[in-house]
Amino acid sequence: MDALIEEKKLHNADRFYINGEWVEPTTSETMDVIDPSTEKSIATVALGGAEDVDRAVKAARAAFETFSTTAVAERIALLERIIEVYQTRGEDLARTIMAEVGAPAALASTAQVGAGLGQFASALDALKNFQFDEDRGTTRIRYEAIGVCGLITPWNWPPLLIAAKIAPALAAGCTVVLKPSELAPLNAVIIAEVLHEAGVPAGVFNLVHGDGPTVGTAITSHPDVDMVSFTGSTRAGVEVAKSAASTVKRVAQELGGKSANILLDDVDLETAIPRDMGDVCANSGQSCNAGSRWLVPQSRLAEAEQIAKKAAEAIVVGHPEDEGVTIGPLISQAAYDKVQRLIQSALDQGATLVAGGLGRPEGLDSGYFVRPTILTGVTNDMEISKEEIFGPVITLTTYSDDDEAVRLANDTVYGLSGFVSSPDVERARSVARRLRTGMVHVNGNGLDFAGAFGGYKQSGNGREYADFGLKEFLEIKTIFGFGS
Secondary structure, eight states, X not given: OHHHHHHHTHHHHTSEEETTEEEOOSSOOEEEEEETTTTEEEEEEEOOOHHHHHHHHHHHHHHHHHHTTSOHHHHHHHHHHHHHHHHHTHHHHHHHHHHHTOOOXXXXXXXXXXXXXXXXXXXXXXXXXXXXXXXXXXXXXXXXXXXEEEEEOOSSSHHHHHHHHHHHXXXXXXXXXXXXXXXXXXXXXXXXXXXXXXXXXXTTEEEOOOOIIIIIHHHHTOTTOOEEEXXXXXXXXXXXXXXXXXXXXXXXXXXXXXXXXXXXXXSOHHHHHHHHHHHHHGGGGOOXXXXXXXXXXXXXXXXXXXXXXXXXXXXXXXXXXXXXXXXXXXSOHHHHHHHHHHHHHHHHTTOEEEEOOSSOOTTOOSSSOOOOEEEESOOTTSHXXXXXXXXXXXXXXXXXXXXXXXXXXXXXXXXXXXXXXXSOHHHHHHHHHHSOSSOOEETTOOOOXXXXXXXXXXXXXSOBSHHHHHHXXXXXXXXXXXXX
């Protein structure tokens, strides 16, 4: 795995992609990219500064003058070429994600790489069907590219989250400057190579590596950046909004979550719990929309605990390349420490351990591996119920009736996602309508790229995927008397 990183990425990881070329950074700062399963460095990435961002923004601003005027047919053809080239680099992307994120082989090659491809395909479909002009009597409503867009993405689902911003931005006619996470930047290098090979015009896409306080702030505060699309923690999202406020640019944010999973009292727990356990623990629990807060009927708590314990113990934690592994490590030492702290906090506050617990799984002496953990007796006033954990940890909280389940589910500053299960579909839908969340999964149905991804409250603003994501990168112009 490390040999592939050496062969494919190192020659570009220490440079930035600006105005159609790989260029040397203006700074000498670098950072090691760590394989979270071994805790060893696999590459070194350059960390840029404000001058690098300014070069990228200038290139994007110049390119916008022509790219924003391209015909829809041209942008359709461009996205089609990107999809073709992306598919040729699928294996490279999968191996890289295994190394820098720690995703098991099957997850990396299917869900991780496939989700990125799916976002390009979703944007292509949206572009083919989108009406950029609409007449209302003699008034013309016109949708136009917003301009230069700063894209800041995290490390947990990198191809998906990068493509969910780049693809609709290009479809809209925008130009972009991307800052991927410095914890997992190598896949972004491959994506930049994909875009270059596909013929994205010089300056339309630009890549600058760096940390949030330096490169991120330089992007969000830059006066020639018209919009920022950010995915990350709510804490970081607040800082992004503050930095962008002085130039009154649009800010789209997909932030944290603490999603509730309501198992109604008539549900088949033997089916629902293993299914939902797999969903939460996929990607080692490192998904913002994970339904990790399980609400179970008081009368069925003992049954739920027994089934959850069995399901958790069936999850195989190990190195990404090992056969039969279900989940890999967390991304970093800081992430590992946070999960350990929150488990301990729950125990200190009166929760009871059903499965898993503190420390690494047996036989794993290094790497940021966490035991799949089930905690019961958890109440909404506990820290673990309030704070996004980003690990394979599930809490069990009891309720007496549907009204209390809804109240407990909504009792959070977040509102990204929700989950409801019942054989009575109308009952499940009724509960789903009462949840104050941007998304609700009924009876285990997964994400659909034709839907809108995003949340209420402190889970952010704006939406991604399909035509919802495309509209985020468009301004609305009204021309009065157009048809008179």
